[in-house]
Amino acid sequence: MAVMEVRQLSLSRGGSPVLHDISLAIEKGEVFMMIGPSGSGKSSLLRCLNRLEEPPPGSVFLNGTDITTRPVTEVRCRVGMVFQQVAMFPGTVAENVAFGPTVRGETLPPERVRELLDMVTLSPDLAEKSARELSGGQAQRVAIARALANEPAVLLLDEPTSALDPIATHAVEETLLGLRERIGLTLVWVSHIVEQARRVGDRVLLLDGGRVVRVDRAEAMLDPEQGDERVLAFANGDESGMQMRGRQTEEDDRGHAE
C-alpha cells in the first residue's frame, strides 16, 4: 500500500484555482520528486500533505487514513517538513533538535540528540553549540534532524538545497539519500532543478498550471536524449515556452467549451 496517496485533489486560493484534480500514490522508501515552473503549484501540493494548507476532506491519505480526520499536530509529526529558508530557533542545536518532543511535553534524551546528529552526518559535538552560529548546510541538516526527532514516516522537502552552495547541496543530498537507506524514510522532494531530480529521484512528477503533466520514473522522464520534451524544455530554462504551451492548452479547452 502507498504510504501517501492523493486522490482528485483540487485547491483554490482566494477564488483562483491552484491545483486541479491531482491524483498520485507515493510508495514507502521512495524518493518522489515534484518539479515544475514557479507558480505551477508544487509548493501548494506539498503543503497539503502535512496540512500547512488545508486539503479538502478525502483527498490526502497517510497509510490509508484521511489526514483531515486526524489531529493536525499528529499528522505533522508523522509527515515532517524541511523548508528552503532554514529557520533555526533561538537556543542550542540540541534544543532545536528536541523542539518537536518538547512542545508535546516530552524530553528527548541527549543520547538520542547525538544519534540524530550522527544520522544527518553532523558531529554530535555540535549539540551544545548555538544554532544561530551554524553554516547554511549545517543548519539545513539540523533542520532535518529536528524533523526526524518526531520519527516521521514521510519527509516533505521544499527546495531544501536551493539556498545552499554546491558543496552543501551535495552534503544535504547525500544525507537525505542515506536516511532512505538507513531507516527507509520516504522523501517527497520539491525541486526546480531538473539535474537534481535526475540525481536523486526515483520517480518524478511534472506539474504545470496546477495540473499533473506527467508522472514517471526519473530515468524515463529526464533522459537527455529520450526524455519528455516538456521536461527537457523546462530543464533548459525554457520556462516561458512551457507556460505558453500551458496557456495555449487552456485556450483550446475554452474553445471546445464554446
Added chain:
Amino acid sequence: MDMLNEIGDALGNLDDLPRIALALALVAIAGLISRWQQADLEKDLTTSSVRAFIQLIAVGYVLELVFNQDNPLWTTVLLLVMIAIAARTSGRRGKQTPGATWVALVSIGAGSVLTLAVLVIAGVFDYVPDAIIPIGGMIIGNAMTTASQVMNRMSDDLLDSRNQIESMLALGATSRQASLVQFRRALRNAMIPHIDTTKTVGLIKLPGAMTGMILAGASPLEAVQLQLIVMYMLVGAVTFTGLIAAYLTYRVFFTGAHQLKALRPAPDAG
C-alpha cells in the same frame, strides 16, 4: 427651556476666549517661522489648531450638558461613544490586521469597562459624570494606543516570522506555541512605555492629571494621590486591553487547524 438656560449658562462661561487667543499667538508665530524656513507646516498647523478649537469647545458643551443632567444613562452613552471612536481610530491604524476595528472594539471596550468596573465597585470613584467621564477618557485613550500598538507590532511580527512559525507548526507545535514569542513581544512593546513612565513619574515631568489639578488650585499632595490612582488604573487598563488585543490578533492570523493564514502573498507561490 431648562436646556436652553443651560446652554446660555455654558455660553456665559466662555470668558477665557481672550486668553485662548493669546495662546493661539504662539501657533501663529510657529506658522511664521515655518513659512520663513520653508518647513511647509503652516497648513497642518492651521488645520490642527482650528480642528482642536472646534472639537474641544464642542466637547466642552456636551460635557456641560451631561454633567448637568447627572444621569448615569447619559454618562454610559457618552462612554460608549468614546469607545466607538477609539475603536474606529485604532482600527484604521491596524489595517494589516483583518477585522482590526473589531479587534480594537472588543479589546478597548472590554479593557476599559473592566477597569472602570473595578474602580467603581471598589469605591475609588462614584459613577457620576464628573468623575467617570474624565477618568474613562484617560482609560479609553490609553487603551486605544495600546490596541493599535499591539495589533501593528504583532501582525508585522507574525508576517515577518512566517518562516520560523511555519517551521514550528510543521514540527507539531500548536499555533499558540508557534506564536508565543510574537505574542510576548507585542505585549511587552506596548507595556514598556507605561512601565517606564510609572517608574520615573514626577522625576522627569509632572503627569497630566497632576498638572491639571495643581493649575486648578489643588495642593500638590492632593494631586499626587489622584495621580497614583490614575497611574495604577492605566497600567491595569493597558494590560487588560493589550492581552485581549494580542489574543484576538493571534486568532485572526491562524486557522483552527493551526495554519498561518496567507495574508500576504508567499515569497514563492510555486
